[in-house]
Amino acid sequence: MAIKLPIYMDYHATTPVDPRVVETMLPYFHEKFGNAASRNHSFGWTAEEAVENARAQIARLIGATPKEIIFTSGATESNNLALKGAAEMYREKGNHIITQVTEHKAILDTCKRLEKYGYEVTYLPVAKDGRIDLDDLRRAITNKTILITIMYANNEIGVVQPIQEIGKIAKEKGILFHTDGVQAAGKIPVDVQKDNLDMISLTAHKIYGPKGCGALYVRRRNPRVQLSAQIDGGGHERGMRSGTLNVPGIVGFGKAAELCQIEMADESARLRGLRDRLKDTIFAKLDEVYINGSMTHRLPHNINISFAFVEGESLLMGINDVAVSSGSACTSATLEPSYVLKALGVGEDLAHTSIRFGLGRFNTQEEVDYVTNRVIEVVQRLRELSPLYEMAKEGIDLSKMNWSATAGGEH
Amino acid sequence: MAYSDKVVDHYEHPRNVGSLPKEDPNVGTGLVGAPECGDVMRLQMKINPETQVIEEAKFKTFGCGSAIASSSLATEWVKGKTVAEALAISNTDIVRELSLPPVKIHCSVLAEDAIKAAIADWKKKKETSTPAQTTSTVGD
Numbered sequence: 001m002a003i004k005l006p007i008y009m010d011y012h013a014t015t016p017v018d019p020r021v022v023e024t025m026l027p028y029f030h031e032k033f034g035n036a037a038s039r040n041h042s043f044g045w046t047a048e049e050a051v052e053n054a055r056a057q058i059a060r061l062i063g064a065t066p067k068e069i070i071f072t073s074g075a076t077e078s079n080n081l082a083l084k085g086a087a088e089m090y091r092e093k094g095n096h097i098i099t100q101v102t103e104h105k106a107i108l109d110t111c112k113r114l115e116k117y118g119y120e121v122t123y124l125p126v127a128k129d130g131r132i133d134l135d136d137l138r139r140a141i142t143n144k145t146i147l148i149t150i151m152y153a154n155n156e157i158g159v160v161q162p163i164q165e166i167g168k169i170a171k172e173k174g175i176l177f178h179t180d181g182v183q184a185a186g187k188i189p190v191d192v193q194k195d196n197l198d199m200i201s202l203t204a205h206k207i208y209g210p211k212g213c214g215a216l217y218v219r220r221r222n223p224r225v226q227l228s229a230q231i232d233g234g235g236h237e238r239g240m241r242s243g244t245l246n247v248p249g250i251v252g253f254g255k256a257a258e259l260c261q262i263e264m265a266d267e268s269a270r271l272r273g274l275r276d277r278l279k280d281t282i283f284a285k286l287d288e289v290y291i292n293g294s295m296t297h298r299l300p301h302n303i304n305i306s307f308a309f310v311e312g313e314s315l316l317m318g319i320n321d322v323a324v325s326s327g328s329a330c331t332s333a334t335l336e337p338s339y340v341l342k343a344l345g346v347g348e349d350l351a352h353t354s355i356r357f358g359l360g361r362f363n364t365q366e367e368v369d370y371v372t373n374r375v376i377e378v379v380q381r382l383r384e385l386s387p388l389y390e391m392a393k394e395g396i397d398l399s400k401m402n403w404s405a406t407a408g409g410e411h
Numbered sequence: 412m413a414y415s416d417k418v419v420d421h422y423e424h425p426r427n428v429g430s431l432p433k434e435d436p437n438v439g440t441g442l443v444g445a446p447e448c449g450d451v452m453r454l455q456m457k458i459n460p461e462t463q464v465i466e467e468a469k470f471k472t473f474g475c476g477s478a479i480a481s482s483s484l485a486t487e488w489v490k491g492k493t494v495a496e497a498l499a500i501s502n503t504d505i506v507r508e509l510s511l512p513p514v515k516i517h518c519s520v521l522a523e524d525a526i527k528a529a530i531a532d533w534k535k536k537k538e539t540s541t542p543a544q545t546t547s548t549v550g551d
Contacts (some may be wrong), residue, residue, distance in 0.1 A: 309473060348446075
């Protein structure tokens with residue numbers, strides 16, 4: 001079978017909508033277009049029924065009850081609502097929030113904003129494997145701590161945090177626990193009861209659903225979590241998030257969640273096999289390659305590798321028929337290499353050479369083999385071009401070199 | 412982000428990749444940039460001490476496609492030029508030739524620095540070496 005190019009292997013960024021999801025959504029654009037908040041005619045009832053069905057599907061994926069699902073425009077909004085909503089609601093109880101350094105910007109920037117409003121935020125460090133130390137967490141807790149927010153799994157390195165243990169600590173101390181679950185939910189088992197989650201942010205487009213549709217799980221019992229709304233209006237979603245519901249998006253989100261739940265076991269086993277095949281071949285064929293982050297506590301479909309002495313953007317340029325991402329500064333808007341890799345203690349030189357492979361539902365073994373071979377071929381070619389590879393092979397310690405500060409080296 | 416055709420061409424078919432003997436008194440080596448910054452260029456030139464003409468130029472670069480293209484172009488341009496002519500090459504010439512976007516201007520600056528560093532290295536070698544070594548076969 002001929003391979004169709006370009007190949008998409010960047011499933012942490014977004015995923016294509018599953019055709020079965022598209023199919024489910026279609027009637028809700030024209031035929032069943034009603035407003036779910038219209039209580040007095042059948043158009044509204046049909047839409048409401050569809051929304052409630054989706055709510056139940058999403059709740060089932062994470063072991064919640066339907067009423068605990070609040071629909072939003074996506075995980076960025078969910079994260080904003082969780083943090084700002086809880087901070088505002090529990091202000092009298094305290095003003096301290098705990099998070100960690102490799103969180104997504106939707107968490108970090110929200111925390112920065114809260115700091116401006118007088119909240120105090122502790123940013124826990126991570127170890128070389130990308131996970132926080134639970135003793136650090138225990139030590140950071142004060143009697144002013146109202147919220148702990150630690151992501152379930154990281155978007156760059158796929159590292160899964162010790163969520164159950166964090167949840168246990170939070171529960172013991174009576175502190176709310178929120179997690180950004182966008183990379184984990186639908187991919188690995190997530191259970192709000194077992195994991196002691198009070199809130200979890202979700203988004204449809206990471207689980208083969210449409211963009212612009214997310215949710216926040218907000219616990220209703222033990223404890224009952226209350227949030228100050230951040231968008232005011234008609235009082236939709238138990239008053240926590242006003243605005244007419246995106247019915248087709250929600251229907252798609254629900255179907256996507258249902259498919260993930262049914263297919264998770266098989267899909268994750270298959271992707272783990274493909275991911276390991278890619279990793280093992282690369283490690284067999286190339287020297288000086290390094291995995292970033294824990295291999296044991298990791299999403300099955302993620303691998304993040306540094307190809308020493310080969311700058312990431314030049315590698316991406318060489319494999320331009322493959323869609324992956326790099327932690328290289330040259331590929332970011334800020335011209336800074338990945339802050340996630342830096343937090344792990346990965347040197348900036350190696351951060352510039354990192355590539356993230358995010359496998360997903362529609363990748364085949366043929367595609368994985370094609371990508372693997374292309375990567376190996378291009379890395380070998382660029383190493384022939386790399387003065388650093390030549391120097392390292394001559395036994396020169398590059399870290400001991402006195403690199404000239406030149407006009408071009410301002411970043 | 413789209414690359415210009417010329418950048419792609421230099422990236423796919425880099426000119427004058429390789430090394431020249433560092434110890435050769437007529438070879439100047441310029442190594443600029445730093446691994447932490449994501450760009451390191453090494454530019455080497457073999458310069459005729461009589462005519463001051465750059466007879467040979469080689470490079471190796473760790474960096475993005477634009478950095479590779481800038482250094483590849485630099486070797487092409489300096490070859491056959493005199494030292495004085497090579498020193499007159501400016502980064503803006505490279506920017507124009509390769510249609511580099513603003514975020515990639517530092518790649519051209521680095522290439523200009525590499526040319527200057529290689530020539531400086533050659534000049535330093537000439538000053539420290541004895542005249543007997545550099546003016547050997549000429550004038551029998």
